[in-house]
Amino acid sequence: MKGKIRTILGDIDPKELGFTMAHEHVLDDPRVGGFMDADHVLNDYDKAKEMLMIYKNGGGQALAEASTKHWGRNTKGMAQLSMETGIKLVCCSGYLCENQVNMDEWVENKSIDDLVKEMVEEVTIGMDGTEHKAGWIKAGTSYNYISRREEKVLRAAARASRITGAPVHTHTSTGTMGLEQIAIMEEEGMDMEHFCIAHVSRNPDYWYHKKMLEHGVYLIYDGPGKAKYYTDETLINVLRKLVADGYEDKLMLSNDMGKKTHHIVYGYGPGLLYIKDKFLPRMLDEGFSPETVHKFMYENPARFYTMYK
Numbered sequence: 001m002k003g004k005i006r007t008i009l010g011d012i013d014p015k016e017l018g019f020t021m022a023h024e025h026v027l028d029d030p031r032v033g034g035f036m037d038a039d040h041v042l043n044d045y046d047k048a049k050e051m052l053m054i055y056k057n058g059g060g061q062a063l064a065e066a067s068t069k070h071w072g073r074n075t076k077g078m079a080q081l082s083m084e085t086g087i088k089l090v091c092c093s094g095y096l097c098e099n100q101v102n103m104d105e106w107v108e109n110k111s112i113d114d115l116v117k118e119m120v121e122e123v124t125i126g127m128d129g130t131e132h133k134a135g136w137i138k139a140g141t142s143y144n145y146i147s148r149r150e151e152k153v154l155r156a157a158a159r160a161s162r163i164t165g166a167p168v169h170t171h172t173s174t175g176t177m178g179l180e181q182i183a184i185m186e187e188e189g190m191d192m193e194h195f196c197i198a199h200v201s202r203n204p205d206y207w208y209h210k211k212m213l214e215h216g217v218y219l220i221y222d223g224p225g226k227a228k229y230y231t232d233e234t235l236i237n238v239l240r241k242l243v244a245d246g247y248e249d250k251l252m253l254s255n256d257m258g259k260k261t262h263h264i265v266y267g268y269g270p271g272l273l274y275i276k277d278k279f280l281p282r283m284l285d286e287g288f289s290p291e292t293v294h295k296f297m298y299e300n301p302a303r304f305y306t307m308y309k
């Protein structure tokens with residue numbers, strides 16, 4: 001519904017969303033789509049619940065769950081989790097990208113219209129045979145290329161978004177192909193105010209991020225705490241320049257923790273509270289204003305995830 005955020009338990013007023021991680025994974029089993037890495041299997045319900053309770057007790061209120069059907073999205077489990085923990089989950093329709101999951105059997109034999117129909121149904125009727133609806137549509141591209149099947153999904157996502165008013169949020173591989181995604185979405189008439197590109201922190205290139213933002217899109221930095229890719233210092237320095245350029249209403253933070261080895265409840269880290277407990281205090285210490293930090297975690301996700309129809 002226009003002006004509401006579609007959580008897995010129903011539509012809410014954007015003001016109710018609260019502190020939000022913009023791209024996470026809590027319960028999924030990507031073996032469903034043929035991705036066999038055991039570290040990426042997050043299928044332990046009790047651990048997912050414990051993870052969300054730690055998040056909640058630390059002040060977390062909501063997160064966008066980025067597991068698609070072929071990433072082994074567990075719709076019933078996520079609805080149950082949200083009910084039992086009170087954490088609001090905004091879940092997704094759509095697909096990931098070709099170089100992570102084989103899209104052959106999922107996309108090859110479907111037309112763009114078939115994909116649109118499937119996405120519209122998941123947003124307006126329910127996912128996986130339930131009444132629990134998707135609140136956003138996912139698409140994705142491979143490292144330095146967009147495959148034919150990925151392009152079909154991007155076009156379908158734009159069309160399904162224009163029908164339903166659900167926002168589109170994409171996966172990029174190592175942060176590449178963002179401008180090329182934008183070109184396809186603009187060709188489809190997608191309003192860039194409802195389009196968001198994730199994982200750009202894996203390619204922390206100020207000029208490139210600015211060029212994407214000039215189109216009106218949102219960007220998600222989901223790399224804080226993952227020092228093996230880039231230090232937090234690198235990300236903070238790019239964010240500082242983008243905020244100085246006036247883009248503080250278009251940036252969101254998250255940790256994209258899709259592996260057991262990202263989560264404290266599985267015995268690892270950094271865990272769902274890293275941003276709240278470590279990265280945000282550091283941003284303040286490094287001169288970002290409390291208003292900017294608040295926008296990244298509250299206002300921007302609440303605005304972006306709002307249905308525009």
Ligand SMILES: [Zn+2]
Nearest residue numbers: 023066256258
């Ligand atoms: Zn992800």
